[in-house]
Amino acid sequence: MSEQIDSAIEWGRARCAGISDTPKLDAELLLAHCIGKTRSYLYSWPEQQLTHNDWQQFQSLITRRLEPTPIAYLVGEREFFSLGLKTSPAALVPRPETELLVEATLAVCLQQPGADLLELGTGTGAIAIALKVECPTIEIVATDISSHCLELAQLNAVRHKLSIDWIRSDWFTQIDGRFDLIVSNPPYISATDTALEQGDLPAEPIAALSPGPTGLEALEVIIAESPNYLKPGGYLLLEHGYDQENEVAGLMREHGFVNVDCKLDLNGLPRVSLGQLGK
Template identity: 55%
Template structure:
């Protein structure tokens, strides 16, 4: 039996309801993808009957969403800082809370004509690309240990016509002895033993993008301890971290002799980002 857009959305939302806290939104994104239209088309033409192929496409994506696969992997992209970014299972799905990191760095560099920024662990390139788009004069280098993630980041830079230097590197290793005005990172910070890693969409995302060891602080510690050798005088470090890692990150920064240490809260009022100056 043929079904209208409205009926298909109701069916998909009901199917996804138990698995996703954004069942209606997920359904709209999946159906819009199958129709090759945007979401407002669905609201404008609720009585339209999609083709059998389009209906089957939706059923298949709903089946995969229930596995669960993140919506971003099913449709192949995700919005970050108003940019549509190619997103694949090789990359973390960019999170809305990470936009705070971009806002914060843009404020720190406002009015500066030239600034060298190093992003560690770039994934889709979300942070580096958003910074370059809004601060075109900045020189941005971005590393990742994953060659597959870097291929996605490069494709995103090409898609948005933004020039970033991408380097395959284990944190700072391949950046040689270069010095930067800012080091920024959203590193893997979930403890390997945290049951959260086996919940929701997380099992589908690359483990090395989520966790770097037993405590969850391993990557943060390494990035902080080695930062002093890669920052220019008065350079900044800006780090995203878990909502419960504020005091650990602050202590690591103090031990590494950083000053002006400040933690900012995300849109859920959780301490999410800490910045400091050398």
């Protein structure tokens, strides 16, 4: 027994309603993925009958969605900065909020053609790839502690025909030289924050989400070490939690950064801080 498109979406929506804020969208994305069409196709042909295989695959993906498994892991893709990126459970799903970090970094890069940039904790490669697409003259070294993340990031760079140097490193341990910019979206959620148990977060790698009990551990290392890897006047740009602005600004000043500033996201929350190493 099979289903038609509109009734399959309603079936999926009803099941996802308990675990997702966007149950209809989830059902549509998964069904579009199963039949290899766009979401607009679903609206154009609501009465089309699904094949037996497509209906079976859709039911199986909805079951996995309820675990919950993030949509990006089920369809193997996520869009970031208008670029399609492969995803895998080894890497954090790139977030729309992180586009603010890319925009703030681009504003600096566009003033410095040919700048050398280091990205720490690249995950899918989202930040490095978006920066290289938007500003092809910059030279980028991107790192992660996870070899699985680096393999995925490399695949994404090949897909977009980009040249980026990838280094497996525990923050700065394998890094030589000095850069014009260092950028990072490090793990910054406290290990005791109950948010880690909510929504899709339990399905994502804990090392990508939480650095330890305070949530500041990775930010502290990166801010303290960056002056050893930045050229005089170089920039450090960091994503952080909405409630970490003051700690990040204090640490930056303590370690010799000037012109410390914070950018607000679309909800008016302080999410990206930057500073310039004193000359």
